[in-house]
Amino acid sequence: MQLQGNTHVYGNNIDTDRIIPGKYTKTLDTSQLAAHVLEDLDPEFKENVKEGDIIVADNNFGCGSSREQAPLALKSAGISIVIARSFARIFFRNAINIGLPVIEVPDHHIEKGDIVEVDLSEGIVFNLTRNEKYYGTTMPLVMIDILQEGGLISYLKKNKDYIL
Numbered sequence: 001m002q003l004q005g006n007t008h009v010y011g012n013n014i015d016t017d018r019i020i021p022g023k024y025t026k027t028l029d030t031s032q033l034a035a036h037v038l039e040d041l042d043p044e045f046k047e048n049v050k051e052g053d054i055i056v057a058d059n060n061f062g063c064g065s066s067r068e069q070a071p072l073a074l075k076s077a078g079i080s081i082v083i084a085r086s087f088a089r090i091f092f093r094n095a096i097n098i099g100l101p102v103i104e105v106p107d108h109h110i111e112k113g114d115i116v117e118v119d120l121s122e123g124i125v126f127n128l129t130r131n132e133k134y135y136g137t138t139m140p141l142v143m144i145d146i147l148q149e150g151g152l153i154s155y156l157k158k159n160k161d162y163i164l
Contacts, residue, residue, distance in 0.1 A: 003080045003101060004117040004128075005052040007110055010041065014057055015064030016091065020073040022065075033073035051078035054118075056110045058084065062091020071095035081118055083108065083125060083136070096143055099151035105136035120144055 018041045020033055027033065038045040055061075055074060061084035062070060071094050074082065081101040085108070095102045103118060105125050110116060114129040123138035139147075149155040 003052075003054070003120070004115065005054040005080050006050065007054045007056045007112060007114045007116060008042070008045065008049065009056045009110060009112040010058070010061075012058040013060045013063055014041065016062060016067050016070040017064055019062065019070040020067070024073075025067055025069050028069070028072070030072065030076035033069055034076035034078075037073035037077045046077065049077050049079070052080045053078060054116060055079050055082040056084070056108070056116075057082070059086045061087050062095070063088040066090040066094070068094045068098060071100045072098050075100040081120075083110065083116070083118065096146055097152045099147055099149070099154070101139075101147050103136045103139065105134050108134040108136075110134075120147070 020037055021040055024033060024036050035046060061082065070091060075098060081103065082095065083103050083105050085106050086104055087102060092102055101120060103120060103123065108125060109132060110127055114127050117126045117128060120139045121144055123136045125134045125136060146152055146155040149158055
């Protein structure tokens, strides 16, 4: 699974309230979530984000509450993948469950606006702007399959492991 896009870069400890403010957690309306994603952290984000863009962060991305609206808001806004030095475990699981690719890359030098390409199966991020390569965690094939199906529920339905 390969993804390529323009980057939006943020720092450490970006919690789920910064990703999607708590007052929007009563909805799963993806257009509402997309309209308010990152509004407290980056008020210009919704005007600048384009389909396929990539979020890049430092440590502990997605910390805080366990709400699934945080990765859903990012995905709904058009984000194709989140790259971070580390993730809060619950955010990581929620992202995979809803079909938003994530990759931990402990040592990267990605800046805002860099164009990067990600090979999830190899755990490699290519910074095309700087002609650099960074190594991250490889994603197990079953997780790549889940992402390619659009999330865990779709994957289970396709594989007949889901009971309605």
